[in-house]
Amino acid sequence: MAIKGLGQQAKLRTCHKAERRICCSATEEYVDVEGDVIDNRIPVTVITGFLGSGKTTLLNALLKQDHGRRIAVIENEFGEIDIDSELVAFKESVEGDQAIMMLNNGCICCTVKEDLLVMLEELVARRDKFDHVVIETTGLANPKPIIETFRAFQPVAEHYSLDGVLTLVDAKHVGQHLDEEKEEGVVNEAIAQVAYADRIILNKTDLVSEAEVASVERRLSSINNLAQVVRAQRADVKAEYVLGIGGFDLDRVADEVLEEAEAGSGHSHSHISVELEGDLDLDLVNDWMEDLLIDCSEDLYRFKGVLAIDGWPDRFIFQGVHAVFEGTPGKPWKEGETHKSRMVFIGRELNAKLLKEGLQQCLV
Numbered sequence: 001m002a003i004k005g006l007g008q009q010a011k012l013r014t015c016h017k018a019e020r021r022i023c024c025s026a027t028e029e030y031v032d033v034e035g036d037v038i039d040n041r042i043p044v045t046v047i048t049g050f051l052g053s054g055k056t057t058l059l060n061a062l063l064k065q066d067h068g069r070r071i072a073v074i075e076n077e078f079g080e081i082d083i084d085s086e087l088v089a090f091k092e093s094v095e096g097d098q099a100i101m102m103l104n105n106g107c108i109c110c111t112v113k114e115d116l117l118v119m120l121e122e123l124v125a126r127r128d129k130f131d132h133v134v135i136e137t138t139g140l141a142n143p144k145p146i147i148e149t150f151r152a153f154q155p156v157a158e159h160y161s162l163d164g165v166l167t168l169v170d171a172k173h174v175g176q177h178l179d180e181e182k183e184e185g186v187v188n189e190a191i192a193q194v195a196y197a198d199r200i201i202l203n204k205t206d207l208v209s210e211a212e213v214a215s216v217e218r219r220l221s222s223i224n225n226l227a228q229v230v231r232a233q234r235a236d237v238k239a240e241y242v243l244g245i246g247g248f249d250l251d252r253v254a255d256e257v258l259e260e261a262e263a264g265s266g267h268s269h270s271h272i273s274v275e276l277e278g279d280l281d282l283d284l285v286n287d288w289m290e291d292l293l294i295d296c297s298e299d300l301y302r303f304k305g306v307l308a309i310d311g312w313p314d315r316f317i318f319q320g321v322h323a324v325f326e327g328t329p330g331k332p333w334k335e336g337e338t339h340k341s342r343m344v345f346i347g348r349e350l351n352a353k354l355l356k357e358g359l360q361q362c363l364v
C-alpha cells in the first residue's frame with residue numbers, strides 16, 4: 001500500500017514562491033523563476049466504459065478532430081478480440097506521429113500490467129512525438145489498477161500525470177450492467193467504471209426516450225455525482241471534454257467537495273459526505289486514513305476532502321483512489337473564519353456513522 005500526501009508529511013518540501021506553500025505531491029515538482037510549479041509530465045486520459053458503449057467510436061472521432069494535440073493511444077483489447085479495424089485503417093492514413101500501441105491478450109489488471117509499464121517506458125523515450133496519452137481499457141476492466149499505476153508506481157508517476165478518467169455509458173444497456181448481481185466480494189465493473197469517472201459520456205441517447213435518459217442520469221448521479229455528464233450520440237463530444245479533464249487537479253477538488261457537502265450528507269450507501277468544525281490532528285488523521293484504507297480499500301473507490309489541520313494556515317485538499325491518497329495546500333484560512341473539514345466518500349456499503357466518528361476522533 002502506498003500513501004502519498006499526508007503520509008509524506010514528514011518529508012514535505014517548501015516551494016520557492018511562498019514560504020508557507022508546502023508541496024506534497026507524488027512526484028518531484030519543479031519551479032520556474034517566478035516560483036510557479038511547472039508540471040512537465042505527460043498527461044494521460046483513461047477511457048473506460050462497458051463493452052459496446054462507444055469507446056472506439058470516441059477514439060476515432062478524437063483522432064480525426066483538429067484539436068492540435070498529438071495523441072498516443074494505448075489500446076487494451078481483451079482475449080482474442082481483433083484489433084479494431086477502423087482504428088488501424090485510420091492509423092495507416094494518418095500523417096505524422098500518432099502512435100497506437102496494443103496491449104493484447106489479457107486485461108490490464110493482471111497479465112498486461114507489465115506490458116503497460118514497458119509501453120509507458122517506450123513512450124517516454126519518444127516524448128517529443130506526442131502531447132497526450134489516451135488509454136482505452138477493455139470494457140470488462142475495473143479501472144482501478146490503471147489508476148493505481150499512475151498514482152502509486154513511482155517510475156510512472158515521475159513521467160506521467162493522470163489527467164482524468166472518462167467513462168462511456170451506453171444509455172440503452174447500462175441499467176442491466178449496473179444491476180448485474182455479483183458474487184460476494186466481486187466488483188461490478190460497470191459500477192466501478194462509473195464510480196471512478198471524472199467525466200461521463202452518456203452515449204447512444206438516440207436509442208432511448210428522453211424519460212429513459214433522465215432516469216439513467218439519476219442512476220449515474222446516485223453512484224457518482226462528482227462526475228460531469230454529457231449526453232451524446234456516436235460519442236460526439238468536443239476533444240476538450242476528453243483531453244482537458246484536469247480531474248486530478250487538486251485545486252478543483254475543494255470546490256467539488258464544498259458543493260457536495262452543501263447538497264446534503266449521508267443519503268446513500270454509495271455516496272457519503274461528512275463535515276465537521278474544528279482543527280484536526282495531522283497524526284491522528286494519518287493513522288485513521290491508514291486504518292481506513294486497510295479496512296475498506298476494496299469498498300472505497302474514491303474520496304476527496306478539504307481538511308482543517310491544526311497548525312496549518314492553509315486548507316489541506318486531497319483526494320484518494322483506493323489505497324492511495326495525495327494532497328496539496330489550498331486557500332489559506334481567513335482571520336476569524338470557522339475551520340471546517342469536509343470529506344466525500346464514494347464506494348459501496350459505506351458506513352456513514354463510522355466515517356463521521358472516525359473523523360471526529362481526529363479533532364484536536
Ligand SMILES: Nc1nc2c(ncn2[C@@H]2O[C@H](COP(=O)(O)OP(=O)(O)OP(=O)(O)O)[C@@H](O)[C@H]2O)c(=O)[nH]1
Pocket residue numbers: 049050051052053054055056057058138139168203204205206207232233234235
Ligand atoms: N445507435 C448508436 N450506435 C452507436 C453509438 N455510438 C456507437 N455506436 C455503435 O455501437 C457499436 C459499439 O461501439 P464501439 O465504439 O465499438 O464500442 P466499444 O466501447 O469500443 O466496444 P468494445 O470494444 O466492444 O468494448 C458500434 O457499432 C458503433 O457504431 C450511438 O450513439 N448510437
